Amino acid sequence: MSGELTRFIHASDFHLEQPLYGLASIPEHLRDLALDAPYLAATRVFDSAILEHVDFIVLSGDLLDPLHAGPRGLAFLLEQFQRLRERGIQVFWAGGRLDSPEAWPATVPLPPNVHLFGSGRLEDRIVERDGEPCAAIVGISWSDRLRVHPSEFRGDASERFKIAVVHGEFDAAALVRQNIQYWALGGEHQRRTLYSTPYAAHYPGSPQGRCGEETGPHGCTLVSVDPDGKTRMQALPTDVLRWHEERIVVSESMTKNDLERVLRDRMQALAAEVGDRALLIRLRLEASGRLAGGLRHSGLADEFAAELRTEYGHRRHPAWIVAIDVEPPSTLPVEWYEEDSILGDFLRSVRSHEQGKAEPLRLSSYLSDEQAAGPFGRALEIADPAARARLMRHAAVLGIDMLRGELANED
Ligand SMILES: [Mn+2]
DSSP: OOSSOEEEEEEOOOOTTOOOOOOSOOOHHHHHHHHHHHHHHHHHHHHHHHHTTOSEEEEOSOSOOHHHHHHHHHHHHHHHHHHHHHTTOEEEEOOOSSOOTTTSOTTSOOOTTEEEOOSSSOEEEEEEETTEEEEEEEEOOOOSSOOOOGGGSOOOTTSSOEEEEEESOOOHHHHHTSOOSEEEEESOSSOEEEEOSSSEEEEOOOSSOOSTTSOSOOEEEEEEEOTTOOEEEEEEEOOSEEEEEEEEEEOTTOOHHHHHHHHHHHHHHHHHTOOSSEEEEEEEEEEOSHHHHHHHHSSHHHHHHHHHHHHHTTSSSOEEEEEEEEEOOSSOOHHHHHOSSHHHHHHHHHHHHHHOTTSOOOGGGGSOHHHHHSHHHHHTOOOOHHHHHHHHHHHHHHHHHHHTTHHHHOO
16 A cells, blocks of 8 residues: 555445425426426536546446436436546446446446446446555446355455445444445435444445435535544535424514524524525524414415525525425423413313324214225324324314414414
8 A cells, every 4th residue: 555645435326216296386487496406416426536637536326227317317417427437437336226237237236446346246446546556446337136144255455555446234233343444335415424433334325415304514525544544524515405404492482573583693594605506595493482373384484485486595595485384382381281271272282192192083974974984094094103292282272273363363
């Protein structure tokens, strides 16, 4: 191994075939960006490789489903690989569930700087820099028929820096026992490091978050290895749209003006950090007290959303409110349950349904036979205990809003 630092980029799960999803609607001015986001983010991965003068790049699968991404996806990858080839950067690619070597069309040859690992057995490659080996890479592409166990990737302590490239779910305990200095893993869309010392096992995540669940920065990882084999990982953000979730507690005493000020302050702070991208923001208001009813039922949340969109959503790097969800507070005052009133009866009934978790709710008894047989009926079969608890919380709060007369008083 030469005395210099070895540097490479690790990326995975481009999913070029998968556009953004989970948005009820997308404003006109963000439509093109949303459509192109997966491609723009993947381009930034290759830009980073060139900008950082890396020695090589490792890709751990699910770059695209060739069939669903179509010619655009294939042409894009070929073009990017060609850019790397012109700069002498090699690519080591282990296919995932979607991009095994069998899925890549045989009529479209890969450039000679790209090595796509086979799916039948482990393959070893040596990477050279200036005629000297700088790393050893062992890899295999995903296959339904063949599951590789980490113990098959054996490194040897006296050997040069060894990288394993593979797609799938792995347990840190099984990986750490092998003599592999860097596990380049793929198959998770959120960035995750299983361990980082003395060796490392890492999922870089997708370069672009696709839906409301994939919040936070997305990108690729720049790995630097010093001559002693010590590894340093650096996250390089590549996402062009970033999903963000912000929780705000709306307290008992808050007025409409107070809340408006809090929302603006929060948006100001988010807009200041947006950087070279757009933010897609879901605000979750945990509401109790005077404002809660109005937020839930008389369009106050929509009113706020519209104002904040006008102010922050049309900038060059917009902070766009996807939705304002109004959630019930996590606990309700105990005395409400004890009230000798219709509300008290209602809350006690909700609580008994909450506690009798095993008992089915039989919501479909409120539907016509025709409704019950269709998708509406299936949607009311609440089997998941967490979903059931959520539903009960919403039911309790709806009852409170209606029976305490807050809706009528709200102005
Ligand atoms: Mn994936």
